[in-house]
Amino acid sequence: MDDRLYPLPGAAPVPPEVLARLKAAVGPRGVAEDPAEIAPHLVAWRDGWRGEVPLVLRPESTAEVAAIVRICAEARVPIVPQSGNTGLTGGGQPHMGGSEIVLSLARMNRIREVDPLNDSMTVEAGVILQTVQEEAARHDRLFPLSLAAEGTCRIGGNLSTNAGGVQVLRYGNARALVLGLEVVTAQGEIWDGLRSLRKDNAGYDMKQVFLGAEGTLGIITAATLKLFPRPRDSAVALVAVPSAEAGIELLALMKAAMGETVTAFELMHEICFTLAAQTMGHEDPMPGSEWRVLLQVDGPGPQGKMAEALEAALGEALERGIATDAVLPASLDQAQKLWRIREDQAEVQQRAGAGIKHDISVPVSRIPEFVAKADAALAAVYPGFRPCTFGHAGDGNLHYNPIRPEDWTDAAWKAETQAINRIVHDLVAEMNGSITAEHGVGRLRMHEMARLKDPVEMSLMRRLKAAMDPAGILNPGKLLA
Amino acid sequence: MDDRLYPLPGAAPVPPEVLARLKAAVGPRGVAEDPAEIAPHLVAWRDGWRGEVPLVLRPESTAEVAAIVRICAEARVPIVPQSGNTGLTGGGQPHMGGSEIVLSLARMNRIREVDPLNDSMTVEAGVILQTVQEEAARHDRLFPLSLAAEGTCRIGGNLSTNAGGVQVLRYGNARALVLGLEVVTAQGEIWDGLRSLRKDNAGYDMKQVFLGAEGTLGIITAATLKLFPRPRDSAVALVAVPSAEAGIELLALMKAAMGETVTAFELMHEICFTLAAQTMGHEDPMPGSEWRVLLQVDGPGPQGKMAEALEAALGEALERGIATDAVLPASLDQAQKLWRIREDQAEVQQRAGAGIKHDISVPVSRIPEFVAKADAALAAVYPGFRPCTFGHAGDGNLHYNPIRPEDWTDAAWKAETQAINRIVHDLVAEMNGSITAEHGVGRLRMHEMARLKDPVEMSLMRRLKAAMDPAGILNPGKLLA
Incomplete structure (x- = not known):
């Protein structure tokens, strides 16, 4: 059974008289009932979350949203609020069973x-x-x-x-x-x-x-x-660092030297570049170094100042041995090429074979420790897996996505998802990190969060939910079970 | 009657057996009972808030704090948490009547x-x-x-x-x-x-x-x-602007030209300088201009860069007519002198005669409108009052402190506090501002907040309070009545 397709416990279809009242509240332009029109609201663009509803409401004003909620509150009909429907955790799709309505905010676009x-x-x-x-x-x-x-x-x-x-x-x-x-x-x-x-x-x-x-x-x-x-002056660099530890020291140096102008600081493992070359033909500009940092600084101008300051800071990094090489693109086009290697990682990793995705964070200072421990723990069970690690190191946020060993099938690797999640998430919890740094909980991480979070914090969260939504009509079965 | 000295409604003294249990929970070093030792915890350093308690508890660990709260929760004894006791709103002092205990966190200082x-x-x-x-x-x-x-x-x-x-x-x-x-x-x-x-x-x-x-x-x-x-390079400037509107345009220019390096941006009325000269002998570096801005920029260095960039930005401001004069102190000592005029305003205004203090905020863009409207409304009722206006204009936060007309007594002016508060706060509410931008609510602004805030927001706040502290033992009679 697909564990993403299930109804809310104890759910019953929305009564027809409630549907009639809801339709009256928003008028014909605010209702979608046609299956083809509803369809895109029922499914996530990735990972197979899917549900059913009798209708999608598309209010065009706050007053209409309030009218919908009052009707649903009275009738105890659950509401799934939805805006762009691009989430990655099943938080924006309804459950199976037709017991909910989707409330799309798309027409409220002023x-x-x-x-x-x-x-x-x-x-x-x-x-x-x-x-x-x-x-x-x-x-x-x-x-x-x-x-x-x-x-x-x-x-x-x-x-x-x-x-x-x-x-x-x-x-x-x-x-x-x-x-x-x-x-x-x-x-x-x-x-x-x-x-x-x-x-x-x-x-x-x-x-x-x-x-x-x-x-x-x-x-x-x-x-x-x-x-x-609006910043008017930018500079980008790809920097080879001798270790993940050095990458974190480079971050401290950059912040000290350039303050808030450091806009992005992405740590990437060599494998990300190798696979980008193999699968999408992106040239690797500095083959041979295991860890690299892609960073960007932005300032108010005048143009050229950022590049000059960045070169000086990188010069210091090279001198101190926390960087071993640096590429500063000479043109905007070259800078974009570097960024594309980073931005295409989702596609690259897809093409390279199944990966188990994680969106974790730890204290910035402990990223090297996390990477070493996670790699070792996984290698012990799955020799030959490929640690295609990259992420927003400046925020302590890694997309730690181990890819299957080359001789495994995608299906066999996917079957290990829960076991691999557990290894990674237990380590994250041990390091006082987060198992969902930016994507949120939704349904994907709901049980894993409940397993790992301090019971006092869970009870504070439940108290807050009970205070704000005592009837439990707002997006039930998401975030909190 | 002093309206700052009153008991909690329906309060009874803390029962002796509860006091005994509390003392046992923290041991002798964690209890202050001696009136002289308790005294500083009962009174605010300004504005006359004062209360009574049978004892002050001084736990040294989180476990001790938890033990105290458990005893108080069981016995329904209210707790007044206190740390440095420097607040300005009566939020940190107990009520009269001895029905509460003060929980000082001062010993938890690791x-x-x-x-x-x-x-x-x-x-x-x-x-x-x-x-x-x-x-x-x-x-x-x-x-x-x-x-x-x-x-x-x-x-x-x-x-x-x-x-x-x-x-x-x-x-x-x-x-x-x-x-x-x-x-x-x-x-x-x-x-x-x-x-x-x-x-x-x-x-x-x-x-x-x-x-x-x-x-x-x-x-x-x-x-x-x-x-x-840590920034290593600073520059300060005092800038004359032709109007409060120009002051806000100068802020936009400085942010565009210098990004996040703009650390402080204080708008001050000429009267603040005149009074600083009269009462404390601070020299006015640019007499004759009604509005001035004191601003500071800080950067990572090397030293001198900030002053250079600041001069360039101010040059542009002078050219565009949104500044008419600027003083860039040549030494740290001179910069500190400028800052002292700002920092001494509380003292200066005290010496100049009673002021009615406000700690309001409005959208940054509407500061000039607020100042004009508030000055006009007050002048209509109180001709000759002195609008000694200054504040963190970069945050939309003004300490709008009208000082008595020179020929009024302090007592007569103080008697107008409520009437003046009302004029100022009604205007703030009309402009969707805040009547307490940084000092908080405590007891001072509790009723005024309830009068002016949207009832839906008040009910959300009450729901949150009921969820987190259903027995109402944590700092009751503060923030929410």
């Missing part, structure tokens, strides 16, 4: 306000991330959240999952980019917390409760986001 | 761990802020939280009040500086959330609930803090 002198922008939950970025750029500002799905994912989902991405080192996770929220509570009230303040200690900071809660505590309908000055 | 390569440090709640800063410096790192009380206040209180200070523009409030917390819950459980991760989406981010909650949801006993690279 940019309500841009205030460049306050460096803020208020947008509805359904605005596509890339649209937010572009609107910021039109006002000569930067909205720094950036991730692979940015052309499809929507800001409501980014905030509900506290999305990460490639610039967290400098700008923080999605949570750090929010000044205010508008939320529909599980009771169907509208909370207008769209304040655009940098400082506000008037009571509990309620927005923190809803950010990263994966739609289980309230439905984010709009947000006031922080904007930043 | 630095548990410093991890420079992870840029993190774990400290107990009773460590003095300045000690945290010094320990960070010893490891060549910066802990950027900095405020007037730093030699006395303790980190537990800083985190429980989400303290602000002079470097928020660059580094954020206290909340933004925390990676992990250890908390004793209202049930007397110990939650070890001392993770030192940059990214962790494994479930609700429970630490956010306790940060800034003023000890009403749990007792913070230790924290893992973020450290930063």
Whole structure:
């Protein structure tokens, strides 16, 4: 049996009279019932999460969202909030059985306000991330959240999952980019917390409760986001380091020498480059070194300053022996080529054979220890596996994706998923790390989180859920079992 | 009657058998009963908040804190957590009537761990802020939280009040500086959330609930803090701007030109300088301009680079007419003199005659509008009042402190406190601002917050309080009535 296809325990189909009330609340344009129209809302783009619903509601205003929630609260019908449906943990898809409705925020896609002198922008939950970025750029500002799905994912989902991405080192996770929220509570009230303040200690900071809660505590309908000055000068380098330890020392050196201008710092194992060459023809610019760092610095300009400062810092690193070689691309095109090796890793690893994906974090200082211990633990059981390790080392976040030994079948390797997860996650827990650094819990990591987390923390989380959503109608069976 | 001296509604003295159990839980070194020893814990250093307790408990470990809370939870005895006792809102002092106990965290003052390569440090709640800063410096790192009380206040209180200070523009409030917390819950459980991760989406981010909650949801006993690279190069400027509007445009220009290196950006009205000259003999370096900005930029070095970049940016500001004059101090000594005019404002204003203090915030872009409207509204009722306005304009946070007209008595002006608060706070509410940007709610702003806040938000806050502290034993009568 596919363990991703199951109903909610004790679930019954949504009663027809409730469906009728829901349809009346949003009008014909706000309802999708046609199976073909519903289909894309029922399935995840990856990993096989799939469910069933009698209808998808597509409200176009906060008032309509609130009306839906009030009806569902009264009838105890569970709601699955959905924005871009690009998540990786089964948190945004319904269960099987047709007992839930999907509430899509996609039609709530207005940019309500841009205030460049306050460096803020208020947008509805359904605005596509890339649209937010572009609107910021039109006002000569930067909205720094950036991730692979940015052309499809929507800001409501980014905030509900506290999305990460490639610039967290400098700008923080999605949570750090929010000044205010508008939320529909599980009771169907509208909370207008769209304040655009940098400082506000008037009571509990309620927005923190809803950010990263994966739609289980309230439905984010709009947000006031922080904007930043737009950097005008960039420099990129690929650096060979003699060890993972040296890579972490290089990070400290770069931060000391260049402050907040260090935007990205990605540690990559040689195997990632070898496989990128084999599977996609990407040239390896410095064959022979086991560990490399791809880093980027961005500054206000004038142009060329960053490259100059970066060269000086790397010069020091070479002198101190924490770097052994460095490539500074001479053109934007060459810089993009380097980045493509990093960005194509998902595709590269797919082509190289089945990998078991992990999205873990540990303290930055303990990355080398984690890598050594995880590699050793896996090699003991699975000799010949390929540790295609890479990730946002500046954040302590590794996508630790062991790939099958060359002579194994994909199916045989996939069958080891749970055993391999357990080895990796137990090590992470031992090191006080996180088993889901940026992708969230959803259904994928729900039981594993409950197994590994401190019972006191689990009970605090349950208390919070019971306080905000006592009837359990918001995205049940996700995050908390 | 002094409206700061009152008992908790329905309060009874702590029963002797409970006191005996509490004393046994911490041993003789953990108890203060002598009135002289207790006295400093009962009174605020400013503004007359005062209370009574039968004893002050001074646990030296998290286990002892938990034991105290369990006894109090069972007996329903309210606890007033206290660390440095430097708050400004009556949040840290007990009520009259002897129905509560004070739990001082001062003896929990160990630095548990410093991890420079992870840029993190774990400290107990009773460590003095300045000690945290010094320990960070010893490891060549910066802990950027900095405020007037730093030699006395303790980190537990800083985190429980989400303290602000002079470097928020660059580094954020206290909340933004925390990676992990250890908390004793209202049930007397110990939650070890001392993770030192940059990214962790494994479930609700429970630490956010306790940060800034003023000890009403749990007792913070230790924290893992973020450290930063230590800037090695600084430059300061005092800039005359033709208007408050131009001041805000200057901020945008500085951020665009200098990125995150802009550490402080303080807008000050001329009156602040005039009074500083009259009352404390501080020389006014640019008499005649109504509005000035005191700003500081800090970078990684080498030395001199910041001054050079600052001069270039200010040159552009002068050219564009958003600055009319600028003083760049030639020495550290001169820079400190400029800062002293800012730092001495509390004292200066005290000497100039009674002021009614406000700690408000509005969107940065709306500061000029706020100042104009507030000045006009007050002048209509109180002609001749002196708008000694200054504050962290980079954060939208003003200490808007109207000083009595020269011919009024201090007493007559103080008698207008409530009326003036109301004019200022109503305007703030109308502009979607905060009536307590950095000092918190405590008892001082409790009723005013309830009057002005959205009822939905108030009910969310009450739900959170009921979930975390259902018996209401943690700092009752603070923040929420």
